[in-house]
Amino acid sequence: MNSIEKLIQEIKKDIKENPSKLFGFLYPYILVVGLGVGVFYLYNINKVEEQTIPPAVPSSNQAEDLPLILPSESMSSDISSLTTPTDDLVNKGKTLFNASCAACHGADGKGDGAAAAALTPKPRNFTSNEGWINGPKLSGIYKTLSEGIPGSAMVAFDNLSPADKFALAHYIRKTFVPDAPQVTPDEISAMVQTFHLGENQKNPGQIPIKDAMQLVINDNQARYENILSTLNNISKDSQPGAQIFNRVTNNKIEALTTLSATNDWHKSEQTFVDIIVNNINQDGFNGKVYDMSKADWNTFYSYMNKYF
Numbered sequence: 001m002n003s004i005e006k007l008i009q010e011i012k013k014d015i016k017e018n019p020s021k022l023f024g025f026l027y028p029y030i031l032v033v034g035l036g037v038g039v040f041y042l043y044n045i046n047k048v049e050e051q052t053i054p055p056a057v058p059s060s061n062q063a064e065d066l067p068l069i070l071p072s073e074s075m076s077s078d079i080s081s082l083t084t085p086t087d088d089l090v091n092k093g094k095t096l097f098n099a100s101c102a103a104c105h106g107a108d109g110k111g112d113g114a115a116a117a118a119l120t121p122k123p124r125n126f127t128s129n130e131g132w133i134n135g136p137k138l139s140g141i142y143k144t145l146s147e148g149i150p151g152s153a154m155v156a157f158d159n160l161s162p163a164d165k166f167a168l169a170h171y172i173r174k175t176f177v178p179d180a181p182q183v184t185p186d187e188i189s190a191m192v193q194t195f196h197l198g199e200n201q202k203n204p205g206q207i208p209i210k211d212a213m214q215l216v217i218n219d220n221q222a223r224y225e226n227i228l229s230t231l232n233n234i235s236k237d238s239q240p241g242a243q244i245f246n247r248v249t250n251n252k253i254e255a256l257t258t259l260s261a262t263n264d265w266h267k268s269e270q271t272f273v274d275i276i277v278n279n280i281n282q283d284g285f286n287g288k289v290y291d292m293s294k295a296d297w298n299t300f301y302s303y304m305n306k307y308f
């Protein structure tokens with residue numbers, strides 16, 4: 001084996017033992033590729049502006065990663081309770097709008113968000129009745145959010161629940177659209193049929209990109225699903241073991257990644273303690289592990305053994 005092969009072997013081993021190192025290794029490449037894309041973008045900025053779909057959407061909060069969303073199945077919603085613009089729905093819609101839509105549509109709904117300049121066609125100005133494709137009725141906005149507008153930067157927002165989509169539609173209609181037209185009972189029935197609103201909805205879940213990368217490098221899919229379902233189970237559980245887990249972790253996915261990366265800790269509780277404590281703050285666990293009693297460790301150890 002020549003020295004390069006050896007080095008590669010060592011790096012692989014290193015990454016296996018400590019997945020977060022991958023970022024160290026990849027960082028220079030990411031930097032170079034990132035710079036390349038940036039330079040290319042600047043050189044082509046005029047062309048880019050003419051295109052219908054820009055290759056990159058400048059966002060005011062680029063540094064933020066995707067939030068963690070656990071996979072879930074929402075019960076078939078009682079449609080009549082969602083078609084009425086209650087204060088709760090409108091307020092929820094406002095929060096969602098500012099987080100996911102204002103970058104393009106602007107906080108005032110005029111289609112002048114930070115990213116709008118680079119887009120053709122421009123994001124809809126909700127305060128005008130002109131130019132709508134699916135229209136500002138409840139059913140029209142619901143359709144837009146479910147299917148997107150092809151050929152534009154308006155994509156389908158697949159991971160929003162039906163309740164979230166209704167909340168957004170109510171907020172937009174109530175706050176921005178002048179004399180927003182009402183949906184008819186027939187249009188509501190059509191919507192229930194088209195979007196299967198009478199059935200249970202599955203949300204596949206979403207995890208932050210940086211955690212996804214960490215998971216992708218090892219056993220990929222199976223491990224990813226195992227970690228997500230473990231996380232899901234723990235989050236629903238109120239047993240002492242689950243409470244300890246919630247207390248002593250900063251980054252739950254990273255913590256579960258640490259534990260799923262090796263089987264060594266199944267041999268002894270001491271190994272379990274060592275794995276967690278030796279890399280504290282980088283392995284998803286936090287300093288509160290130092291406050292744990294022997295009994296806490298016992299409980300926590302047998303609890304985690306259930307999952308891996």
Ligand code: HEC
Pocket residue numbers: 057096097100101102103104105115119120121122123124131132133134135136140141144145149151152153154155157168
């Ligand atoms: C990346 C930019 C972008 C984001 C983010 C975005 N939109 Fe849009 N949106 C657009 C563009 C561009 C159009 C216009 C499409 C066209 O005219 O073909 C549009 C159009 C719309 C329309 C009008 C559809 C019609 O009937 O003409 C609605 C309603 C809408 N968006 C709602 C939302 C909501 C709600 C969100 C947040 C969940 C959102 N958009 C996020 C870019 C965006």
